[in-house]
Amino acid sequence: MNYSYFFDYETQEKICLIYTLKCNASCQHCITKSNMSRNDKIAFQPAKEIIQTASQNNKKAVIFSGGEVLLFFDEIVELTRFASLCGMDVMIETNGFWAESPSAAKSKMELLKQNGLKTIFVSYDYFHSKFISCENIKYIADASDDIGLKCEVMFTRSNNPDEDRAILQHLNEKGFSFYEDDLLPFGRACDMFGDSDKKALAELNVCDSFATTFLPNGDAFACCNINDENTELKMTPMYLGNINHNSIQEIFQKEKENKFLRIISDKALTDAFMDFIVQKGLHTEKLEKEYFSVCDLCISISSDAGCLNAIEEFLQINSKGE
Ligand code: SF4
Numbered sequence: 001m002n003y004s005y006f007f008d009y010e011t012q013e014k015i016c017l018i019y020t021l022k023c024n025a026s027c028q029h030c031i032t033k034s035n036m037s038r039n040d041k042i043a044f045q046p047a048k049e050i051i052q053t054a055s056q057n058n059k060k061a062v063i064f065s066g067g068e069v070l071l072f073f074d075e076i077v078e079l080t081r082f083a084s085l086c087g088m089d090v091m092i093e094t095n096g097f098w099a100e101s102p103s104a105a106k107s108k109m110e111l112l113k114q115n116g117l118k119t120i121f122v123s124y125d126y127f128h129s130k131f132i133s134c135e136n137i138k139y140i141a142d143a144s145d146d147i148g149l150k151c152e153v154m155f156t157r158s159n160n161p162d163e164d165r166a167i168l169q170h171l172n173e174k175g176f177s178f179y180e181d182d183l184l185p186f187g188r189a190c191d192m193f194g195d196s197d198k199k200a201l202a203e204l205n206v207c208d209s210f211a212t213t214f215l216p217n218g219d220a221f222a223c224c225n226i227n228d229e230n231t232e233l234k235m236t237p238m239y240l241g242n243i244n245h246n247s248i249q250e251i252f253q254k255e256k257e258n259k260f261l262r263i264i265s266d267k268a269l270t271d272a273f274m275d276f277i278v279q280k281g282l283h284t285e286k287l288e289k290e291y292f293s294v295c296d297l298c299i300s301i302s303s304d305a306g307c308l309n310a311i312e313e314f315l316q317i318n319s320k321g322e
């Protein structure tokens with residue numbers, strides 16, 4: 001079954017802290033190009049301030065992601081406790097390196113749960129299998145059953161269908177709840193995409209990755225499909241500012257006022273907006289090309305001043321009768 005606890009929350013209710021880019025693994029498809037030599041990390045105190053301000057702005061859930069966040073286990077336990085006290089649900093994404101035995105898995109997960117953790121997402125697929133044993137995933141799933149913690153495996157399809165089939169069969173046989181994530185043409189995965197992977201507009205999924213996302217360098221974005229540099233995304237309305245230059249409240253306020261998000265999160269509105277800007281003769285050259293993903297489309301139109309200027313008029317027309 002394809003579902004995820006991450007989608008229990010409305011798009012505007014979630015925040016994501018890319019807590020670190022350090023990782024014990026260095027997967028071929030990693031969009032943040034994480035590895036063990038990276039030291040980029042959100043400092044503990046700013047992380048608390050982000051969480052507190054988020055809760056004051058009606059955010060309901062926080063996900064800690066990276067990199068491998070449980071390389072900083074004690075800090076994540078403390079931040080989990082703090083976020084819970086602020087009234088937020090807490091989720092963690094991990095590669096499961098720390099679950100080397102049933103007892104190691106259970107003791108760490110018990111401590112996280114006692115401090116308020118609601119859900120644990122474990123990444124496992126062909127790419128992760130080069131670094132982490134599937135036994136670790138089993139220990140985590142068993143412990144989650146034991147202690148009553150929600151757990152979900154996040155699986156990304158590779159360019160190796162035989163390996164994918166074998167891993168999926170294994171996940172199914174073990175009865176794991178898993179969610180299939182898209183392989184994205186960012187970070188180290190860029191080299192894995194060619195022109196034959198491009199899709200037509202009608203084939204693109206709707207964007208479902210909204211979560212106010214904070215990075216180790218202080219940058220904040222309105223979506224969580226960030227990569228290691230974000231050069232293009234930074235030129236779009238998805239960029240909300242930097243906590244070293246803007247107050248955290250300013251960042252949340254900027255997100256609330258973001259009209260482009262309203263369009264890209266709704267497939268019908270996105271299609272109607274595309275028709276609208278084509279009819280207006282805006283950047284037909286870009287619009288005629290095909291796209292790797294909805295992010296490719298999104299960045300193309302949202303980094304174009306002409307298209308952005310058309311948003312206000314488009315929303316006025318499309319809000320008539322609402
Ligand atoms: S995909 Fe996850 S586990 Fe793999 S290198 Fe990136 S952060 Fe680490």
Ligand code: SF4
Pocket residue numbers: 207208209210222223224225238264294295296298299
């Ligand atoms: S479609 Fe746009 S808003 Fe959505 S995840 Fe991709 S870049 Fe972010």
